[in-house]
Amino acid sequence: MAATERDEAAPRVVSAVPMRDLLAACAAAQVISTPPRVPDREAVRPRAAEQRKAA
Template sequence: MSSMSQARPPAPTAVSMRDLLASCAAAAAVSTPPRAPEPETRRPARDQDGPDHRDGRDHREAA
């Protein structure tokens, strides 16, 4: 048989650990979707009014 009919797998080449880690970090960066924005934490309205409105009513309901 001729050498053309038998395909040899390519010979492995040496890759430095630095290059290997850099390529893994780059692959992770481009394949990871962006994080969802953090939801805003809002305090209930009664906490924002201060200690005078502890029952949760605003000034229109008090009358």
């Protein structure tokens, strides 16, 4: 009976990558794959007005 229990037990998985490196890679992939935000129109308009006054 002990032999069948040993055969049915789930094998222990040993990771070749440390969890810290895996999480860092995931965070870097998320930053790279996220498109840049479009600036708010309200934030852009005052800058354009300031540039016109300066010119």
